[in-house]
């Protein structure tokens with residue numbers, strides 16, 4: 001099938017690549033000409049495991065093209081995906097200006113029937129706004145061309161985006177038009193062979209499904225962080241509690257890891273956006289507000305432990321920081337807990353020697369050159385001459401480090417672990433002060 005994707009960010013580029021991989025003919029349109037130029041030269045602007053070879057091969061074989069020319073994109077695909085950003089507006093609600101701009105662009109250029117598919121995460125009612133924007137633009141042009149607007153939210157996880165899209169848990173299609181549903185089923189057929197993963201529903205339910213999914217996941221994290229804070233004060237070990245509750249299949253082990261807060265481009269903004277949607281219909285979203293409050297508080301947990309240890313000796317200290325990305329296997333720094341920690345450390349007069357396997361370039365771009373942040377080439381180099389080690393992201397490469405080396409490089413043998421990577425007794429046995437989350441201090 002011929003498909004067009006507007007927006008080559010994390011979602012649009014991955015979706016375009018996997019569709020080309022199974023044989024669809026995909027044209028990507030983005031307003032960012034630098035990104036489009038890079039992609040046409042084989043440079044993939046984001047890090048996502050498996051993405052670069054897939055993009056390069058499908059581009060070379062002609063099934064994946066990149067352009068800034070919207071008219072070319074609209075002429076290409078019978079299906080037009082909208083996969084542009086929906087950042088928070090000033091009040092936290094989702095800003096739809098990019099989504100509606102694409103809707104108008106499609107309407108300006110279309111000369112044949114089109115299925116317009118919204119893949120961006122958008123509030124309930126957005127399909128109606130997209131329909132309105134397309135219809136109004138067509139009327140202004142004096143054109144009468146049939147179109148359908150479908151909601152098809154994306155559930156990929158950054159860091160595992162390719163496998164999530166090649167083997168989706170579910171494909172949500174929000175539409176009540178039989179032809180549009182048939183088109184979507186055909187498009188996704190190659191990803192749906194083992195078992196039919198398609199869930200067809202009305203468009204509003206599809207829009208809410210995406211928010212409900214992200215808000216449920218964020219709730220699990222904040223719930224566990226609340227339990228971790230209780231465990232800390234009650235002298236219990238949250239890791240034992242986690243195993244104890246996860247064994248109940250009604251609860252399960254997934255997504256119940258305590259830590260230093262959730263970040264990324266989705267959970268914070270989607271929780272906030274659903275709170276605003278609820279406000280708009282005079283519903284007080286009490287659970288969601290608590291989820292957000294707990295998370296804001298949790299992003300300071302590492303700093304609280306650091307202050308607990310160093311007291312007023314923090315000024316002038318150097319902290320080694322392992323992990324900058326908001327989670328492993330991505331270079332995404334949006335809303336990362338590491339950013340809150342960095343700002344707090346700088347405020348307290350400390351400096352940071354940081355290492356992340358993928359997010360260093362992004363960190364440099366965000367913070368620029370500054371004396372109190374040095375980006376180091378390896379995790380070992382980050383330790384050199386530092387006073388203590390802090391861990392923000394659970395990269396695999398941090399799970400079994402050389403503790404003797406850490407001890408010999410640090411001025412004080414102390415580790416602040418925001419991801420509970422180590423066994424407290426073992427680390428304490430090696431002579432460290434070990435601050436984990438919800439496990440107390442081990443010495």
Ligand code: NAD
Pocket residue numbers: 006007008009010011012029030031032035083084085086098101102119120121122154155156157158265266
């Ligand atoms: P992103 O910021 O990485 O990419 C958005 C892209 O859209 C950018 O390249 C931008 O230049 C482009 N764009 C903006 N206006 C455009 C226009 N008028 N025409 C063409 N291109 C335009 O965003 P993302 O992370 O891919 O997220 C996109 C949407 O998908 C958001 O609504 C997000 O909430 C949702 N989502 C994201 C994830 C994720 O893990 N990142 C997962 C599921 C859903």
